[in-house]
Amino acid sequence: MNDISESYRRFLEGDDSGLTEIIRECRDGLILYINLYVGNVHTAEELAEDTFVKLFIKKPKDKGGSSFRTWLYTIGRNTAIDYLRKNRSRNTVSSEELSELAADEEQLESACIKEERRRTVREAMKRLNPDYYRALWLVYFEDFDMKSAAKILGRTVHATQTLVYRARLALKEELEKEGFEYENL
C-alpha cells in the first residue's frame, strides 16, 4: 500500500489529516494536468478543488496500487471537459491577469518539477499537440503506467501506447530543434 493509500485509509476512518496529506501530495500535479485542458491555472485550481470534493464525497473503495491517483486524474479530466463544454466561448482575461497567471503557473511548475532538464522538456511539450502533451504528462511526469493513463484519457491501452509513441517522436523533433540530446532523457 503506498503513502496515498495509507492517507486515504486514515481519512475513511475519520482522520482528516489523511485528506490534508493527499491534497499536499497530489494537488499541484493535478492543477497542472487540468491546466493542460483549460489553459488557465486559476480555473484549474478551482476545478482541482472540485475534483477533490467529488472524490472525498464518493469515498470509492481503494484497491491499493495506483488506483486512487487514477480515479483522481480521471475525475479531474472529466471535470475539466465539463467546464470546457459549459464555457465554450472562453472568457477573455486582462493583460494584468495574464501576467499573474503566468507567474502562478511558473511557481507551480518550479515546485513540481525540480530538475532543470525536465523543465526544459516541459517547455518543449507545451509546443506539442495538446493530446500529445497530456499523454506525455501523465506517463513521464506523473509516472502513470500505460493502463492507468489509458483509463484517465478514456482510450484503449493500445491507442494510448500509439499516442505516447507519436508524442515522443514529436517531442524529439522539438528538442532537437533546440540542440537537446533526446537520447539522454
Next chain:
Amino acid sequence: MKTYEQTAETVLARVRSYEQSSVRRRNRFLITAVPVCVVVLIVGALLLTDLTGITIDISPKKTYISDPIPVNTTTETTVPPVTTTTETITEAPVTETAPAFVYDPDNIVDGLPVIDPGFEFGAAGAGIAGFIPDNGIVPDGIELFPVYRNLSYHDGAGISVKLEKSELMAIAEDIAGRLGLTISGTETERFGDIVGYNSDHHPEEMLDLIYDVKAYCTDGTVINMNGYGNWWVIFNGDDGVALPDGIKQITDDNTEQLMTALLAEYSALFGYNDPGWYLSDRYEYEENGNHHYSYIFTVYEKSDDPVTNAVNASLNNCDIGIYGDDSECRLHLIGSFNAEGEWAEKVGDYPIITEEQALENLLAGKFISPMSQSYLDDHPIDPDSIVGTYFTYVSGESRDFYQPYYVFILPAEVFPDEWLNEKFYVPAVQEKYLWK
C-alpha cells in the same frame, strides 16, 4: 494561489457541508416520503390483486440499449460483420449527456434540418497528419452526401454503455467461431473501475455494469469487447503473428499481395462479399537505433454506388494493425472501432461544396482547428504550403453529427510557434445548412 493547507480546509468544509445536507435530505425523505410511498404501495397492491387477480412480480433489470439504427443508407451498404440479436429496450442510455448542439428538426433550410458543423474542443482539429490516407473517396460530381445524427452523444467525460455482459459474451463467441477458436476464459471490468466515480455523468446504478470483456482463447488470441459495441482481436499477446506469404516487411511492391492474403485468411471474420481496403495510417519511429513501424489498414465492403462506398470506407469498416521493427513486422490486431454507426440515424442527404470551394473556406478561416483565431489572423495560411487533401466522414462518440469534411494537411513548419496540429477540417456540407 491558495496553499495546500487552505485547499484542504476548503475541501474538508465542502465535504462536511455536503454530508450534513445529505443527512438532512435523507431525514426529510424518511419522515415524509417513505410513509406516503408505503401506504400508496400497499393500497395499490391490494387493489390490483383484488380487482385483477394479477400477482405482482419484480420487473427484470433493464438494460441501457437504445433502438439501434444502422448507418446504412441503401440496401448495398454493408451489415456490420458482428451483430447481436438480443431483445432491445428503447430507452435513452443513462450515460448520455445533452448534446452540445440543440437539434431542432423544425429548423429547416430548403427541406433539411440545420446541423452542427461539428466543433468539439480538442477532437476534430487535434490530429497530427504524418500520413495522408488514400481512402479512394472522390466526391467529384456527387452533389448529395448523407449526414447522420448521433443518438448516443456523450462528451469526453462520459462513456455510453449500450450492451450488457451477456450480449458482449455473445459477440465474443461469434468472433471466436468465425476465427475457429475456442474461448477458455473471460475477464470483465466494471464500468465503475474504468470511469472512476463521477456522479454528474454516471449514476450509482451504472457503476456495477460490465463495460470491458476480454475473452481468452486457447491459442493465445484475446477477443476484446466494450459496452459501446467496439471489438478488437489481439493476436498472440504483444508478439502478434507472422504475416502471410512469408512477408517480413511491407513495401509498395508487396502490399497488394499482403492484403489479398489477409482478406482471404480472415474473410469469415470480416464477412464482406467484395472487400476494399486502404492504408489509413502509417508511422515509424526510432528507438535505440532500431526502427519501429506501424501500419493501419482499413477494410470495408465495396459498392458500385460511390456514396455508399464513401460511407462504408469512412464509417463502416474494420482496421488491421501491423507493427514491428527492422527484423520483422507482424499482425497484431483486427478490430471494429465504428460502433457509433449503430447508434445513429440518417438526418438527410445534404448538398456539398467542391474542393475548390472548401479551399476558399479554408483560406477564409472557415475550418475546424484548435489554432487560435488571433494567431491565424497574423499567420494566414499559404495555399502553396498545403501538402495534401482528402475527403472523409468523421465519427466519434462525442460528435453530434457524422458528416463529410475536406481535410487539408499543412506542414508543421507553417506554425512553428503553435501546436503541431496539421489537419484542418472544412465541413463539406454547404454553409447554409450549418448552424452558426
